[in-house]
Amino acid sequence: MAVAFLLVSLIAGIISIGMAMYFRQLVLKEDPGNEKMVTVAGYIEDGAKAYIKVQYMVLAGFVGALFFIILFALPSPLAPSERYAVFFNWEQAVAYLIGSVGSMLAGYLGLYVGVKANTRAAQACTVGTKEGFNVAFFGGAVMGLAVVGVALIGVSVLYWVFGTPLVVLGFSFGASSIALFMKCGGGIFTKTADVGADLVGKAEYDLPEDDPRNPATIADNVGDNVGDIAGMGSDLFDSYVASIVAAMMLAASLALITGINPDLDPVLRATLVVAPVVLCGVGLIASLIGIFIIKYRKAEDPGKALNNGTYYATLIFAGIAAIFTWILTLDLDPDGSLLLWRIYFAVLIGLASGIVMGFTSDYFTRDDKAPTRNIANSAKEGHAVVILSGFSYGLLSVVPPTLGIIVAMAVSYLLAGVFGVAMAAVGMLAIVGTIVSNDAYGPIVDNSRAIAEQGELGDDVIRTADHLDSAGNTAKAITKGFAIGAANLTVFALLFSFAEESGITAVDLLRIEVLIGAFVGVVVPALFSALLVLAVQRNAAKMVDEIRRQFEENPKILTGEEPADFKRTIDIATKGSLRELILPSIISITVPIAIGIIFGVASLGAFLAGAILSGFVFAVFMSNSGGSWDNAKKWIEDGNLGGKGTDVHKASITGDTVGDPFKDTAGPSINTLLVVMSLTASIFMGLLLLFNGGMGLITF
Numbered sequence: 132m133a134v135a136f137l138l139v140s141l142i143a144g145i146i147s148i149g150m151a152m153y154f155r156q157l158v159l160k161e162d163p164g165n166e167k168m169v170t171v172a173g174y175i176e177d178g179a180k181a182y183i184k185v186q187y188m189v190l191a192g193f194v195g196a197l198f199f200i201i202l203f204a205l206p207s208p209l210a211p212s213e214r215y216a217v218f219f220n221w222e223q224a225v226a227y228l229i230g231s232v233g234s235m236l237a238g239y240l241g242l243y244v245g246v247k248a249n250t251r252a253a254q255a256c257t258v259g260t261k262e263g264f265n266v267a268f269f270g271g272a273v274m275g276l277a278v279v280g281v282a283l284i285g286v287s288v289l290y291w292v293f294g295t296p297l298v299v300l301g302f303s304f305g306a307s308s309i310a311l312f313m314k315c316g317g318g319i320f321t322k323t324a325d326v327g328a329d330l331v332g333k334a335e336y337d338l339p340e341d342d343p344r345n346p347a348t349i350a351d352n353v354g355d356n357v358g359d360i361a362g363m364g365s366d367l368f369d370s371y372v373a374s375i376v377a378a379m380m381l382a383a384s385l386a387l388i389t390g391i392n393p394d395l396d397p398v399l400r401a402t403l404v405v406a407p408v409v410l411c412g413v414g415l416i417a418s419l420i421g422i423f424i425i426k427y428r429k430a431e432d433p434g435k436a437l438n439n440g441t442y443y444a445t446l447i448f449a450g451i452a453a454i455f456t457w458i459l460t461l462d463l464d465p466d467g468s469l470l471l472w473r474i475y476f477a478v479l480i481g482l483a484s485g486i487v488m489g490f491t492s493d494y495f496t497r498d499d500k501a502p503t504r505n506i507a508n509s510a511k512e513g514h515a516v517v518i519l520s521g522f523s524y525g526l527l528s529v530v531p532p533t534l535g536i537i538v539a540m541a542v543s544y545l546l547a548g549v550f551g552v553a554m555a556a557v558g559m560l561a562i563v564g565t566i567v568s569n570d571a572y573g574p575i576v577d578n579s580r581a582i583a584e585q586g587e588l589g590d591d592v593i594r595t596a597d598h599l600d601s602a603g604n605t606a607k608a609i610t611k612g613f614a615i616g617a618a619n620l621t622v623f624a625l626l627f628s629f630a631e632e633s634g635i636t637a638v639d640l641l642r643i644e645v646l647i648g649a650f651v652g653v654v655v656p657a658l659f660s661a662l663l664v665l666a667v668q669r670n671a672a673k674m675v676d677e678i679r680r681q682f683e684e685n686p687k688i689l690t691g692e693e694p695a696d697f698k699r700t701i702d703i704a705t706k707g708s709l710r711e712l713i714l715p716s717i718i719s720i721t722v723p724i725a726i727g728i729i730f731g732v733a734s735l736g737a738f739l740a741g742a743i744l745s746g747f748v749f750a751v752f753m754s755n756s757g758g759s760w761d762n763a764k765k766w767i768e769d770g771n772l773g774g775k776g777t778d779v780h781k782a783s784i785t786g787d788t789v790g791d792p793f794k795d796t797a798g799p800s801i802n803t804l805l806v807v808m809s810l811t812a813s814i815f816m817g818l819l820l821l822f823n824g825g826m827g828l829i830t831f
Contacts, residue, residue, distance in 0.1 A: 136459065137405055140412030141287040147280030147415055147564065154269040154276070155244050161266050163247075164254035168586035171349070172250035175578060178353035178701040179246050182320060182708075183361070187235060189709055190312055193716075194231045197308065198224050201301065206817035208297040223301030223814065226289050230305025233281040234368055238313055238361040241274025241571060245360040249352075249578035250586075256579065256595040257588060263599055264433045265426065267575040268568065272422050274360055275568030278368045279415050282306070286375055286408055296379035296404065303369075303376040304810045310369035311716055311803045315663060317362030318796030319708035321354025322667045324700065325791050327674030334784050336682070336689065337776055340768070343585040344688055346681045346695035347674055350704045352581050355574035358795060359607065363570050363614070366803050370618045371411070371560045373806045377624035378407035378553035380813075381631065399467040402459055403550070406471070407557045410478060413455055414561030417448035421565050434602035437569045441609075444562040445486065449479055452561075470547060474554050477543035481555030481620060482562070484539035485613050488532045492612025492751075493605055495528040496758030498766040502528070507763035507772060510782040517760070517786040525756025525793075529748050532612065536619060536747070553624035559617040570610035573603030611754045611799055618802035619747050625809035626739050632816050633732040633825060638740070643831045648726055648734030652741025655722060656749045659715055659804050660797040666711030667792035673703050715800075719807045727812065727819040731827030735812055735819070743805055750801040757794025760786035 163169050202224035248270025256263035289299050328347035332338040338345050382403035421444030425436050456475045460468035495502045502524045509520035539559075543551035560566075580596035629635075638645055677700055687693040727735040764783035772779045812819075822828055 136409045136455070137287045137291055139455070140283045140408045143412040143415045144280045144283030144287065147276045147283070147419070150419060151240065151273045151276035151280060154272045158244055158248045158251060158266060158270045158273070161251035162254045163250045164582070165586055168250045168253060168582050171343070171582050171585045172246070174349045174697055175249065175352045175356065176246040178349060178697070179242055179356045181701070182353065182357050182705045183239060183242060185705060186312065186316055186709060190231075190235065190309060193308070193312070194228065194305070198228050201227055201814070204818070205815065206821075208817060222293055222298045226298050226301030227305040229285055229289070230302035230372070231309050232305075233285050233302075234306045234309035234313075234365050237274070237277040237281045237368055238309075238365050240277045241364050242356055242361045244270050244273040245356050245571060245575055248575045250582050252575055252579035252599070253582040253586065253588065253592070253596060256583060256592050256599070260433065260595055260598060263576075263579065263595060264436065267579060267599060267603075268425065268437075268572050270575045271571030271573075272568040274364045274571040275418070275564045275566070278364050278567050279371070279418065279564040282368055282372050283408070283412055283415060286372060290379070290405070290408065296376055296383060299376050299379060300810065300814055303372045304814050306365075306372045307369040307803065307807045307810050308720070310365035311719055311800070311807050312712060313365035314362040314800045314803050315712040315715055315796070316708045317354070317358030318792070318800055319663065319666045319670065319711050320704045321351065321358035322792045322796050323670035323674050323704045323707055324350035324354045326667060326671035326788050327678055327700070329784055329788055330671070330675055331678040331682075334781055339584070344691055344695060346678050346688070346697060346700045348581065348585075349697040350674075350700040352578050353701060354704065355577050359574040360571045363610065363799065364567055366799060367560070367563050367567050367570075367614055367617075369803055369806055370614065370621050371563050373625060373810060374553070374556040374560050374617065374621040375407045375411055377621060377628050378550065378557050379404050380628040381550045381553050381624065382406070398462055399470070402463065402467070402471070403474075406459065406474065407554065409455060409459070410452055410557060411561055413451045414448050415564050417444045417451060418562050418564030418568075420444070420447050421562070422568060432602075433599050434605050437572065437602060437606050440565055440569065441486065441562070444565040445482060448482065448561055452478065473546040474551060477546045477551040477554045478558030478561065480539055480542050481558030484535045484555070485559035485616050488535050488616035489609035489613040491528070491531045491535070492755055492758070493609050495524060495755045496762055497605060498762040503759045503762045503766065506759050506786065507766050507783060510763070510767065510779045510786070511772065514782045514785040517763075517782050518789060521756045521760045521763070521786050521790060524759055525752040528755040529751045532616060532751055533747070536616060539620065540623065549624070549627040552620065553627065556617060556620035556624050559613070559620055566610055566613055569606040573607040576600045576603040611758070611794070612751075614799065614802055615747070615750045615754065618750075618805055619743060622739070622743050622805045622809045625806070625813065626736065626743065629739065629809065629812050629816070630736055632813060633736070633820070635733055635736050638733060638737050640737070642733070644730040644734040644827065644829070645737045648730055648737035649741040651722070651726060652738035653745040655718065655742050655808075656746035656801050656804065659718060659801065660749055660753065662711075662715050663797040663800060664792045666707070667796055670704065670707035670711065673707065674700060677703055715804075719804050720811050723808045723811045724815055724819075727815065727827070728822050729828050731823070731830070732816075732819055732825040734827065739809055739812060742808060746801045746805045750798050753793040753798030753801075755794075757790030757792075757798060760790030761794065763787075
């Protein structure tokens with residue numbers, strides 16, 4: 132009966148794709164606005180499509196090369212005669228290809244609707260806040276539902292066909308490798324434009340936010356879509372699939388689950404393997420119901436509506452998941468039934484922990500809370516003090532989510548061993564449809580605010596769009612906290628799975644090869660972050676030079692008599708982002724393989740542990756400090772502490788400029804880095820075991 136429940140997830144995935152297409156139609160039938168709005172939206176759409184086209188061409192080569200490496204260079208995990216014996220790994224290669232294409236498809240669908248929804252949301256703001264919110268939210272829901280639908284269909288079908296999570300691992304690896312490109316590339320693009328626009332347009336020429344005279348404005352709007360919609364969607368798609376796969380692989384070894392003999396109950400084993408997929412299907416149903424509740428309740432406060440949607444989805448999931456857990460226990464003995472209920476509570480603990488972590492990020496980044504207000508006030512003391520204040524609060528913000536992760540891990544482990552930890556990660560991402568919908572809402576309303584200004588809709592409409600945008604900033608902060616927590620629980624589960632597959636029973640830190648692996652692991656997130664921030668810095672410098680050149684060579688741009696050359700700035704951001712993401716992407720795959728080949732799988736396990744721990748600190752610190760700097764600047768721009776054009780405002784712009792690549796490029800990308808490295812270690816396991824039985828080329 133357990134395997135038959137995969138139908139729940141498969142059907143839920145199909146319904147999700149159908150609902151995504153339905154919401155797409157709802158958005159597209161709305162009024163796109165006046166001629167100026169349509170023109171600006173057209174610039175944004177053309178820029179986003181041009182970027183995605185070039186990126187997908189690059190990705191096609193990358194995916195093709197890795198497909199053949201997996202196919203011919205890795206031993207098959209399903210070899211009938213001996214494990215890892217046959218070098219024709221077509222099962223994982225095909226799964227990898229499906230995962231890659233699925234991730235690209237979900238990203239493109241969400242991006243397509245996002246660039247259509249922005250001008251329609253702006254026009255809807257002329258009617259009222261609720262109308263503007265509905266258009267933007269349903270535009271975001273297309274991305275959320277596409278991500279979850281593609282993921283569940285892929286996982287369900289592959290497991291049904293091949294009957295082992297080892298093949299589904301290839302699907303997860305495909306999703307993760309694409310997510311790394313999408314998140315890093317989109318993050319570099321959007322911050323190249325944003326930093327350039329702020330440094331020249333705001334700080335040097337005192338131009339308002341989203342002023343059409345600023346040549347980087349359209350590139351910044353394009354970046355919101357490719358970075359925050361396609362990029363974050365791919366990021367959560369990757370974590371979502373990885374959490375399911377990690378739990379499925381651990382369930383294949385009941386020895387890792389507290390109090391269960393792995394040789395006694397094959398029915399229990401089958402039930403536990405499909406439980407992560409079934410519960411994620413239930414989570415999707417809960418997300419759909421939550422989305423419709425948001426639609427029909429029509430809260431006046433958009434931020435409250437988004438938060439309520441998360442609460443509704445959580446409560447609905449808890450109820451439906453309890454029903455399905457009870458049904459799954461009908462075929463089990465009392466011990467198996469008790470274990471399944473313990474797993475259910477581990478799932479709820481993970482979900483609750485994710486929500487707490489999300490709202491912790493919200494506290495440290497909202498402009499009506501003490502940390503952001505204190506950073507804003509520090510701007511009175513100058514540029515350097517703003518940096519010191521934001522840096523310090525960013526570090527401080529690491530503490531609460533760390534405690535949340537510790538509690539979630541400890542309690543879920545006590546309930547069901549390491550499988551409980553894996554299921555806590557599944558629980559944290561169970562309502563990812565709602566989470567991605569809320570996140571994609573953010574860049575849509577950000578764009579709609581820009582279009583409202585450039586379309587000359589008037590101050591009242593711009594204020595309405597600002598109100599929606601403020602809720603979007605909060606939603607993005609919550610999503611980032613949620614994503615960081617989910618990614619870390621997921622990679623811990625993948626680490627346990629890697630240890631089981633490689634035969635590692637314990638990691639002795641007194642062994643030199645283990646210390647070397649841990650040391651390299653701690654350093655890689657720092658190196659990765661540095662490469663991404665430097666990429667933004669180099670490309671932003673080119674953007675700054677280009678904006679200054681346009682203003683100096685054509686003064687009529689500043690008077691509004693002639694339009695800026697938007698294509699040139701978009702081209703700079705596109706080429707720079709795609710060029711700069713190559714080295715970080717290579718590092719994420721080659722370094723784990725190199726550690727495993729040279730020093731062995733035990734060293735690789737330590738490498739992953741070190742990367743997870745330092746990566747968590749970097750991700751939380753950079754995301755929250757960047758968000759705080761951003762909202763401190765916006766609070767000042769709202770008229771506080773003297774408002775726009777003052778020295779205080781210029782100091783806050785410096786903080787925001789530093790924080791932009793922190794919060795939208797390096798910080799969120801670390802999540803994907805950790806998942807990619809963990810999956811690389813697992814999928815290349817067969818190859819690594821060929822080198823001195825997994826001991827590596829160098830032994831001490």
